[in-house]
Amino acid sequence: MSKALVECVPNYSEGRRKDVIEAIVAPFKDRPGVYLFDYRADEDHNRLVVSLVGNPDALQDALIDSAKIAQSHIDMNSHQGAHPRIGAVDVIPFTPISGITMEECVQLARSFGERYHQETKIPVYYYEDAALIPERKKLEVIRKGQYEVLKEEVRTNPDRKPDVGPSELHPTAGATVIGARKFLxxxxxxxxxxxxxxxxxxxxxxxxxxxxxxxxxxxxxxxxxxxxxxxxxxxxxxxxxxxxxxxxxxxxxxxxxxxxxxxxxxxxxxPAGAILESAAYYLQVAGFDPDQVIEMRLLKMMGEQG
Known part of the structure; x- marks a missing residue:
């Protein structure tokens, strides 16, 4: 998968402390094989969303480094925010872009989950296409009751046992949900x-x-x-x-x-298609074709010409 490109959008339970946010994002900057497209934090949600694209191997290394930083700075026992969450690193989804299939992304997510737990001791749940249990395809099923409920039920309810790791959450970092999915x-x-x-x-x-x-x-x-x-x-x-x-x-x-x-x-x-479709609707453009957008047509021609 040396030529494969994958999108990854890790979500962290931190949206207020700027120094911690910058530390979490640092492993993704100026790293060969990893492209940091965007990161933004919301104080009300108390959540950080990072948008990455890169080679699967380079991405995995950077994600582990970032997770260890988040783990050392975020204590879920004192965390408060409007957005549902179960862990310091709450969710890590992989999406195929090129040179890799969804099936290969599923295997990537599952093998990364094993490594992630081994190196951080944070338990892992698999979701969406990587789910091992059908009900866990839905993220909201895994996050039911959020961290506060899950940390109690994981010990007594077999249905809430992690896919990787023991029947207990990390004492401060909670759990992480890892999966493979389409663009969201x-x-x-x-x-x-x-x-x-x-x-x-x-x-x-x-x-x-x-x-x-x-x-x-x-x-x-x-x-x-x-x-x-x-x-x-x-x-x-x-x-x-x-x-x-x-x-x-x-x-x-x-x-x-x-x-x-x-x-x-x-x-x-x-994705550009999501924006262009709505733009055409509100502008009432009849028979709109994305190729009418100069940049879209140029990118398509560049791709055709290698």
Missing amino acids: VAFNVNLGTTDVEVAKKIASYVRASSGGFCHVKGIGLALEERGMVQVSMNLVDYEKNSLYRVLETIRMEAKRYGVSVVETEIYGMV
Whole structure:
């Protein structure tokens, strides 16, 4: 897999201490075979999301170095934030880009999980396509009750035993979820109200588990620092449910409560297709073809010419 390219978007339970954030990200900078595309932290979520692309071997080495730094600085027993989490390094997903199949990404995730536990002593759960237990394909199943509940139930409930490691969490770093999946779009819609129940109700209308859109996961959160609430979502297959379709449904439902959409957020990197489809919808462009975008056409020609 020397020519393979993989995307990886590790999430860490730290979004407030700038020195810790920079230390966690440092192993990804100026490292051969690893390309740091983006990293951003949210104080309300108390979460750091890092977007990487690289060679699988180089990525794994960098992820281990970063995890050890996070492990030494984050104590889940005192961690607080709006976003669901079970560990200092909460989730590490691998996505195939080129020169590697999804099946190979699954094997990559599982072998990395074994190494990760061996070097950090943090237990591992596998999710999405790498799941060993069908129910664990869904991240929300693994994170049910979050760190506080899992650290108690993991000792007594066999259904909550990690896939790698003993039936207990790391005393400060919790557990990490590792998997292989398609491109995911982290899409947030912020609403002009402080009533978090409105966001929770709307999230239940759009997420798949409550009868909403397939391939959409969502929760309602309070953004106390900003005086608003958020419908925080993951679109796990943007080709089957577009950003604009989800947004317009949220806008319609918000009107029921006399609430407006203040802004939206795309967290981390996003495929061009997800943005262009919504842009064409709002501009009402008839018969739009992504090749009409100069940069997209140029990249395609460069690829065709090697």
